[in-house]
Amino acid sequence: MMGNDMEHEEQREDRGGANGAGQAGAAPEPQPGAEALAALMAERDELKDRVLRTLAEMENLRRRTEREVADARTYAVTNFARDMLNTADNVRRAVESVPAESRAGADGALKGLLDGIELTERDLTKTLERHGVKLIEPQGQRFDPNRHQAMFEVPDPEVPTGTVVQVVQSGYIIGDRVLRPALVGVAKGGPKPAATDAA
Numbered sequence: 001m002m003g004n005d006m007e008h009e010e011q012r013e014d015r016g017g018a019n020g021a022g023q024a025g026a027a028p029e030p031q032p033g034a035e036a037l038a039a040l041m042a043e044r045d046e047l048k049d050r051v052l053r054t055l056a057e058m059e060n061l062r063r064r065t066e067r068e069v070a071d072a073r074t075y076a077v078t079n080f081a082r083d084m085l086n087t088a089d090n091v092r093r094a095v096e097s098v099p100a101e102s103r104a105g106a107d108g109a110l111k112g113l114l115d116g117i118e119l120t121e122r123d124l125t126k127t128l129e130r131h132g133v134k135l136i137e138p139q140g141q142r143f144d145p146n147r148h149q150a151m152f153e154v155p156d157p158e159v160p161t162g163t164v165v166q167v168v169q170s171g172y173i174i175g176d177r178v179l180r181p182a183l184v185g186v187a188k189g190g191p192k193p194a195a196t197d198a199a
Contacts, residue, residue: 168185
């Protein structure tokens with residue numbers, strides 16, 4: 001009887017040892033909540049990235065729209081202003097067609113007509129300026145191919161080469177853009193322009 005009891009105890013110890021060794025060597029099973037948490041965090045990070053990208057795109061769109069609205073405001077009258085330049089040219093020609101001596105000695109109706117034409121020219125120039133259209137006055141300035149168009153060269157050894165010495169037709173700018181370049185005559189044969197002028 002005692003032998004049987006000892007056998008049972010040994011079998012129990014063997015089973016307990018095998019079970020204990022099996023539990024210690026096995027890897028712990030992952031918790032189902034941890035996988036769900038990792039998936040939710042990955043989804044959160046992706047959504048956060050999308051939101052940040054959308055916000056950046058919206059900010060860029062806002063800036064671009066503001067710039068386009070400002071440009072539209074500044075340059076909306078471009079075509080109309082370009083058409084009005086012919087009128088401004090004709091008014092200037094009317095004033096210049098009367099010789100200086102005749103203008104100085106004018107009286108009565110002729111004086112009134114000349115004064116009216118000059119007043120019309122000043123008013124037209126102010127109206128254009130009010131809408132952002134400004135006259136380019138290049139006389140005596142260094143030739144700028146972005147604002148001037150050279151029509152001919154004038155030999156002049158006293159004036160630095162590349163200086164505008166004659167304006168054939170006035171130029172105009174609107175905002176930062178050239179509406180019409182000034183048609184000019186440029187000096188040649190004179191001293192080279194100073195380094196500060198070139199800069």
